[in-house]
Amino acid sequence: MENEKFEPKIVAFVCNWCTYTGADLAGTSRLKQQTNARLIRVPCTGRIDPVFIIKAFEKGADGVLVSGCHPNDCHYNTGNFHARRRWIFFRQLLDFVGIDSSRLYFSWVSASEGKKWVDVVDGVINSVREKGPFNGYKKLNKEIEIPVK
Amino acid sequence: MNFGYYPGCSLSGTAKEFDLSLKEVLKYLDTDLQEINDWCCCGASSAHSASHLLSVALPARNLILAKEQGMKEIVAPCAACFNRLKVAQHELKTDDHIRINTEELLDTKYSDGINVLNLISLFQQIGLEKIKSNAKVDFSKLNVACYYGCLLVRPHDILKFDDPENPTTMEEVVKATGAKPVDWNFKVECCGAAHSIAHTEIVENLSMKILDDAINYKANVIVVACPMCHSNLDMRQKNIIKHNPGRNKIPILYLSQLIGLSLGLDHKKLGLDLHFIDTAPLIASLSENEVAV
């Protein structure tokens, strides 16, 4: 396993209205991208609990992407503002729990930005590939043997 | 009452009568002025033509001196000085870049905290009631055009002194003397100020429009609070009349002179004889109504 070429695992939390639809558009436009991302659809970035992200890292993600509507375009008026406010404090929290916060990526991708979505996804994948695997929690798991749920 | 005093170059030169009359009036009103020791020129319009930094550094030097000499409040009777001091204060307070460069240039640390007063705010502090209760001469027939010029009211965001388009504080002071301020259009119009020497023709033209409007609105006198305004309206008026024959004269007084007159102070001590446009006829017409003490 260790010797295999490293392929990053990316979890992407995307809002239903803008980014998920933007990713759909990338599909309908047949815009090729790397296969490393797994999308989790939520109604709004406001729904994303910071703990989701810690959980994703704990479950083996090497990078996490959060993407929603552009500011002021939120389907739910202010949801993404709340999300953004949370993230400011959340980055610090990540560092505190031992996760390199630069492995957390944010973007705004609207429903019409299929191309942008591809750039974002590939960008994140490449960037994480450069950083190498995220081993912090894997090591931690071994050391204190947190049972994996 | 006691204030720090920044006379500025004009008051120690061409605007001697401004200085004289102010001191005379303040003496009467029990107010002392303590001149800032070794003050320098504020740079007027020339400094900021040459270097933004210089336009802050020169006033900064004076503010630092005032502070060192234990002053909290200083009076800058010249509107240009008042303006430069206030603007410099503002920039030093809000722009670290400028402050650091200034401190480096002056080799001293700057700290905020001096309250800069202009001529009008000085009288407001002293109390208009005091002027009113001491007024001895009947000014009720006197129509006054209060001329603020540019530098007392602009930029409003920094000076925060009075309405930049339609100021009224000088009128309040004038009313305290019993005179009647006229409502005219050119209170805050520019007289050309800095171009007095380099472009006399411009200044004459601009000043003429101001004089016209005041005369048009039936003013007997224009009252100013700035030596540059005064020299442009007073000294240049002679040439204006020469170049435009048949025009009426209108005397130009400093606000301090008007107050001095109303308090019944000695005309000579108020420097009323130092003007280019003779003030004697105006004074004569007043003394006809002079009230006995």
Added chain:
Amino acid sequence: MENNHVHPTIQKIINLTNQDPANCYQCGKCSAGCPVRDYFDDAPNRVIRFVQLGLYDRALKSKAIWLCAGCQTCSSRCPQNFEPAKFMDALREIAAEEGIAPSDKNVQKFHKAFLNQIKNNGRSFELGLIRDYKLATGKLFQDIDAAPTAILKGKIGFTPHKIKDTKKIKSIIDKAVKGNTK
């Protein structure tokens, strides 16, 4: 306000004035109210326009920047909160720095003479100022009417008030005017 994509001259203006010429939307209100506008070659809004278009030379060579009286009528009325008065100051400073000959020599000579007075005395000395200015411009008789009366009335002294610390003032001016790197 630092931006990588702007021309150095614009960046300099932004640094000196804390405002971006792009904010001006060319309404002309500044020019409409400018008391000296009739003596300008280009109205204030045009000078700003030159800069917006990248025609820095035309802006720096315009008479307007020297004839501007600094009255700030324009600044106080600009609907976009732009301050042409500051902008004019900045252009003057840049023109001097770049060695562009001023298109109104009188004004520049006056300012030079004025600063010289401060340099020498710490304060301005009118007779000296007038003398220096007249010598520089050759306009000897222009104020013939006013000056003698002023002297007679004791309003213009024959000797300058010198302050104690003139050396300091001289170095401040020399450094600020030449070595202004901002």
Added chain:
Amino acid sequence: MRIGVFICHCGENIGRTVDCPSVASACANFSGVVHAEDYKYMCSDPGQNLIKQAIKEKNLDAVVVGSCSPHMHEKTFRKACSDAGINPFLVEMANLREHCSWIHDDVPSATRKAIDLVRMLVEKVKFNEPLIPIRVPVTKRALVIGGGISGIQASLDIANAGYEVVLVEKEPSIGGHMSQLSETFPTLDCSQCILTPRMVEVYQHPRIKLVSYSEVENVEGFIGNFSVTIRKKARSVKDELCTGCGLCVQKCPIKKVALSDFDEGLATRPAMYVPFPQAVPNIPVIDRSVCTYFKTGKCQLCKKVCGREAIDFEQQDQLIKEDVGAIIVATGYKLYTIDKKPDESMIKGYGEYGYGKFKDVVDGLQFERIASASGPTSGEMLRPSDKTTPKKIVFIQCVGSRDESKGFSYCSKICCMYTAKHAMLYKHKVHDGEAYVFYMDIRAGGKNYDEFVRRAIEEDGVKYIRGRVSKIYEENGKLIVKGEDTLAGVRVEIDADMVVLATAMIAQNDSVKLAQTLSVSYDKYGFFNESHPKLKPVETSTGGIFLAGACNAPRDIPDSVSMASAAAAKALVLFGSDVLEREPVVAKVNEATCAGCFYCQKVCAYNAIEQKEIKDRQGNVIKVVAYVNSGLCQGCGTCNATCPSKSVELLGFKDDQIYAQINSFAEVF
């Protein structure tokens, strides 16, 4: 749980890059999956039948379809499963086409990804719960706030469709600003002539209840079910008795005290008044602040002449309640006035134009009154100061608009047009007069609008000068207007007899208060916000509340009327069904664990979270918890992410559902 997995080939679309049979067989091994198969076209009738059959045969209770985007076929598969007896919310879709086969080339890795995508939803669906669509009854009655042209149009449309309308107007009469206008662009037809019949129609309509001189005090409830409290201000006249004969108004001795708002302060009116002759309702009001009786206890002349005994000096404000299902806000705008400094400390405003000191500097509405045949000058072009005909008139555009420093940054959109109209009206009446317009840009985007402006220039000889005016002052009875022509690069000074300022259209004074009463959002200028600037321009963020006209942004009559009809249509859509059915994706509070911190309430953009008292058997309040009004909740889930004790959850996207996906996004290490 017995889960069925169905993998679609989409012809070649998925099948070319994803090895569908392998995916199906891999899925068959997931715990909980009792059936997995693949098929060429899952959404086709045979495909759907395949699912229905499997549900029955294998007794499935949840389904995951691996096919296209849920945005494409979620409804299809939910319906198919529902037909076969599974709750539609126990169906999930894995997006193997848009998010996999179409964006990848490499078959093995695309296949691996496909398996992951299906696995994640299999894990999620294990935590799905059956949900039942929310059904709320609809009160088929509308409230319209504001009786300008927008409110009038909306009321008529709804009433003509057969539903009742309550129309609340703050002023004594409906009509709004349109009733003040002289003639209207771009056709120059008489405003009153086209408006009055509609005002009368409102008055006579059997299904419109007009409540004038009234304001909305309180609004409770949610879409389909609002309960509204209206304050009927004391008119001092019993409207049920008054015949509108006008005798009282004629007799009132206090004739010239109050300035007429309708005439924009250019004329006076008595203490007992109707705002204008065509007022609807034509019932007078006593202005108690100037009436002699109210000031001194004497007079009562009006009462003496009123044969109907309609006058009631003791009348009090009255609160009335109305139940409605939809609300249309049509409160319009007001004009920016230059006659005072808006903020003493900041001193903004137009001191350079005299702060209203010059009588012959008027604003647009004042000019409308001067130009109007029913106005104080009977339509004759006379200037206010000395009632002479101005021979030179200057119009200044963008006063208070597009002016960050003294007014507002936005463009008021209609003043270019009304200025052109004013200049034309002037030229039509004063043939030898000169009309100048100072403008920055001419914004005449509308059908026949630019043609209209060109007509003013080309046919009527109005002189347009591009530039702003710096100062206006009075000199020898003339108004000197100092401007710049930026095109020629010359300064222009005009000695005018009269100046008309096209001042900005701004929000009503009380708009923010009303927005708060209604729980709808408003912008920084106080205009009500639409829900989406392009696709929901008449909706607000609150379900069941719609916007019409200039209360949303500066707007002219044609746009206001279209918007009003659109808002009416939205209300009618609501009234089209007896009950509202909504997706049950809403938040729900666990009252047992809720700590009552109300963080959730703060973050909810829809004011959907209320406070609820939990009482013991004796009726004592034991705690206060959050309660989600599912009528208002839009299902964003922000509350869920915010709640510190995880006591509020978004159904369909609960924490355990999302954790299940996270936990399974890749094979567990």
